[in-house]
Amino acid sequence: MEDIAQIARKLGKSSRSGDGWKCLCPAHDDHNPSLSITKSESGHILVYCHAGCTQDAVIAEVQRRRLWRDDGDERSLTRDKGRLVRNMDLIMPVPANAPAPMFNDTKLGTPSHVWEYKDADGHTLGFIRRFESNNGKTFRPLTCWQTKDGTLTWRPAGFIIPRPLYGLNLLADRIDEPVIITEGEKTADAAAKLLPNYVAISWPNGAKSVTGADWSPMSGRDVFIWPDADTEGEKSALEVARQCLKHGAASVKILQIESASQ
Numbered sequence: 001m002e003d004i005a006q007i008a009r010k011l012g013k014s015s016r017s018g019d020g021w022k023c024l025c026p027a028h029d030d031h032n033p034s035l036s037i038t039k040s041e042s043g044h045i046l047v048y049c050h051a052g053c054t055q056d057a058v059i060a061e062v063q064r065r066r067l068w069r070d071d072g073d074e075r076s077l078t079r080d081k082g083r084l085v086r087n088m089d090l091i092m093p094v095p096a097n098a099p100a101p102m103f104n105d106t107k108l109g110t111p112s113h114v115w116e117y118k119d120a121d122g123h124t125l126g127f128i129r130r131f132e133s134n135n136g137k138t139f140r141p142l143t144c145w146q147t148k149d150g151t152l153t154w155r156p157a158g159f160i161i162p163r164p165l166y167g168l169n170l171l172a173d174r175i176d177e178p179v180i181i182t183e184g185e186k187t188a189d190a191a192a193k194l195l196p197n198y199v200a201i202s203w204p205n206g207a208k209s210v211t212g213a214d215w216s217p218m219s220g221r222d223v224f225i226w227p228d229a230d231t232e233g234e235k236s237a238l239e240v241a242r243q244c245l246k247h248g249a250a251s252v253k254i255l256q257i258e259s260a261s262q
């Protein structure tokens with residue numbers, strides 16, 4: 001823990017926050033500490049700027065200031081919680097010459113469902129797979145990575161923050177239609193059938209990862225948020241609303257769904 005404490009101290013106005021530290025973000029003109037620095041279970045340092053700087057921008061600046069020992073493992077700073085792919089780069093969209101994705105998981109078997117994330121042009125960004133087991137449902141991402149020698153390979157690793165929204169292609173195709181945001185890809189697919197006049201989208205990694213998504217495509221859109229009917233869902237709906245407004249949505253409404261309709 002000592003090393004992240006030191007980085008936070010050097011960046012300024014540092015204080016303890018949860019499992020990690022808060023301090024000034026080096027990538028923007030920060031006066032209120034906006035940067036969270038934490039360490040994942042696997043020991044990797046994670047940075048997140050609540051003012052919206054990309055992880056890459058923060059890391060570039062932290063690197064430029066030489067705030068940690070250079071052990072040749074810079075990559076570990078850029079990767080998501082426990083989902084590090086060492087010495088490889090996430091490639092999005094997936095290039096045409098990439099091998100075909102293998103959706104089966106060695107331990108979990110065949111997925112019960114696979115959701116494809118596409119960019120605005122309809123190119124594949126990656127997949128989220130759902131597996132059923134005795135312990136209930138489990139989700140595993142699948143993304144395309146490139147090794148230093150140029151080899152493309154699929155890994156069960158997540159998107160890097162800021163993560164893409166689910167439904168970017170639909171947003172681009174239906175630019176004038178209102179947007180409905182639901183929690184989870186499955187719910188977005190259901191909402192799309194139920195409400196064909198809305199562009200139904202979601203964000204990756206669930207209720208706690210709202211701020212990890214790139215909400216810039218909400219600029220200029222009329223947005224309706226359909227919260228999950230639980231406390232966590234209401235909290236995340238509020239955060240989605242904040243993100244949409246921050247990124248220039250034309251209007252944002254949170255739907256109040258009667259519990260009788262559940």
Ligand SMILES: [Zn+2]
Nearest residue numbers: 025028049053
């Ligand atoms: Zn920042």
